[in-house]
Amino acid sequence: MSLLKRTGILRRVQTLWARVGLRARLEAFILLALLPMVGLVVVLLLQERNQDIERARDATRLLADRGAQQQAQIVQQARSVLQLLTLVPDIREASPDRCATMLKQATDLYPWSTGFGVFNPDGNLLCSSNRSRPMNVADRDYFREALATHGFTVSNFLIGQNSKKPRVVAALPILGDDGSVIRVLLAGVDLNWLAELSVEIAHESGGTVSLFDSEGTILARVPDPQGIVGRSMAEHPMVRKIMVEEAGIIEDDGLDGIPRISGFSTLEETGAKIVVAVARDDILAAADRNLLLGTGVITGVVLLIVGGVWVLMEVMVLRGLRDLKASAAFLSSDLFDPYALCTPVPVHPSEIGQVAHAMRTMGRTLSTIAFEDRLTGLANRRFFEAHVERLKEQPAEDQSAIAILYIDLDGFKPVNDQHGHHTGDAALKQIGTRLAHCVRHGDFAARLGGDEFAVLLSLPDGQPERYIRDVARRIIDSVSAxxxxxxxxxxxxxxxxIALWPSDAEDLALALQNADQALYAAKRSGRGRIVAYSELSATDASPI
Incomplete structure (x- = not known):
């Protein structure tokens, strides 16, 4: 583009800008000033959306691991029960009168059990808790393995003949005095834990729980509206990925064709897979609602400010300018009157004060959205980290000593588990209020997440350690009420x-880690304890 063309375009822009009124210019300036704030809030809301997805991923994996752990615990309990039963003479000898009765009592005692049975080494049933007709298990892989190894074995998942539900069979040989197998004691283990886990997941997320055997066949699925239990899904892309890994998270189309976030884990002893899946669209729908709501609030705030400035410009500026223009024109005319008003009506300071108040309110609203914990009203983790960075950047001569108090609630998890998260949130809200009342003006209190809090006590006068412990004890007494x-x-x-900066560490980040180690030591020593980092031994103070 030639210099002449560029000069012509610049002149036209200047001419158009000159025609724009003062009010329009001010409105444009305000919009340009607010755009970075709007962008910041949108970015924060998008980050929250991504965090919702990440939390859903972590939750599915944790629930799958929990199911695998429950299965492992039940199998271990079954092993312990079988070991005890092998010591009972009536069971060792398969006494016709006493054996079945004792096995029935054991079945009633353990809710995970579908029944017990004593078999000869040739696989024939001798006595059982719930069966009287003849039965032979000599061809079963787990029975052969028990005979061969003389040790505890667990079968792959089997479908019960009567219940039609998946279960596993645990086997333990009963050895004679010469070390040979004289009997084999079997126990059936059902999947009650799977139903309980499924109800919890359905309540919290609307997700599904599926159990696959080592070949990719669906043994159980809750809920199962498609009726696919018992079908082989080994060729499904998601199932193929699951079968080659021990545990992990997969984002892919589920068995019903719906995009899902699936966490999976392997059940010990059997090679089976438990898969917990939630619909990705459901997670995104909730996150998108929050994003839309937050964007709507910011848009409303911007429109309110723009509209208010438009009116204020009319009342406080433009009306006065028109009066001045009229006065100037009158003074320039032949009808000059020395007693005519030549100045506009005085502007009331209260109107300017109202504009300033509206801007401050907007700033507080944006700050609350970005940096305040919505539940407790304390600073959130983001604000806490920003505050720590500001402390690091202060000149050495302006820095004062700081006591770092890391706080973790005792007995909070049972409140959530027994009464629900709504009750837990109500308790956290009161705890946040109490914590704010325990610190002075100028000190800093924040909720780091869950039931973890932090307090930074400024020590400009070099208060002794006793003062810090008094504050810590006041916090414990207040929270424990x-x-x-x-x-x-x-x-x-x-x-x-508790950790002190710079006494315990010259680097503030290291001092925060020291406070965390001291909190870990306090939790290990019991409830309601206060531990300072300076009290820790070299072993206790090592990285966790």
Whole structure:
């Protein structure tokens, strides 16, 4: 583009800008000033959306691991029960009168058991808790393995003949005095834990729980609207990925064709896979609603400010300018009147104050969205980390000593488990209020997440350690006081780890880690404890 053309375009832009009124210019300036704030809030909301997806991924994996752990615990319990039963003479000898009765009592005692049975080495049934007709298990792989190894074995998942539900069979040989197998004791283990886990997942996320055997056949699925239990899904892309890994997270189309986030884990002894899946669209729908709501609030705030400035410009500026213009024109005319008003009506300071108040309100709203914990009203983790960075950047001469108190609640998890998260949230809200009342103006209190809090005490006058412990004890006493949440009497305590900066560490980040180690030591020593980093031994102070 030639210099002449560029000059012509610049002149036209200048001419158009000159025609734009003062009010339009001010509105344009305000919009340009607000755009970075709007962009910041949108970015924060998008980050929250991504965090919702990441939390869903972690939750599915944790629930799958939990199912695998429950299965492992049940199998271990079955092993212990079989070991005890092999010591009972009536069972060792398969006494016709006493054996079945004792096995029936054992079945009633353990909810995971579908029944017990004693078999000869040739596989014939001698006595059982729930069966009297003849039965032979000599051809079963787990029975052969028990005979060969003389040790505890577990079968792959089997479908019960009567219940039509998946179960596993645990086998333990009964050895004679010469070490040979004289009997084999079997126990059936059902999947009650799978139903309980499925109800919890369906309640929390609307997800599904599936159990596959080592060949990719569906043994159980809750819920199962397609009726695919018992079918082989080994060729499904998602199932193929699951079968080659021990545990992990997969984002792919589920068995019903719906995009899902699936966490999976392998069940010990059997090679089976438990898969917990939630619909990705459901997670995104909730996140998108929050994004839309937040964007709508910001848009409303911007429109409110723009509209308010438009009116204020009319009332406080443009009306006065028109009066001045009219006065100037009158003064320039032949009808000059020395008594005519030549100045506009005085502007009331209250109108300017109202504009300033509206801007401050907007700033507080944006700051609350970005940096305040919505539940407790304390600073959130993002604000805490930003505050720590500001402390690091202060000149050495302006820095004062700081006591770092890391706080973790005692007994909070049972409140959530027994009464629900709504009651837990109500308790956390009261705890946040109590914590704010325990610190001075100028000190800093934040909720780091879950039931973890932090307090930074400024020590400009070099208060002794006793002062810091008094504050910590005041926090413990305040938090430990009875809480009424949703009409329930809730008892919660807390433990506190303390570190001093720069006494315990010249680097503030290291001092924060020291406070975390002190809190870990306090939690290990019991409820309601206060532990300072300076009290830790070399072993306790090593990285965790």
């Amino acid at each position: 009875p809480i009424i949440a949703d009409g329930l009497d809730v008892q919660i305590g807390c433990s506190i780890g």
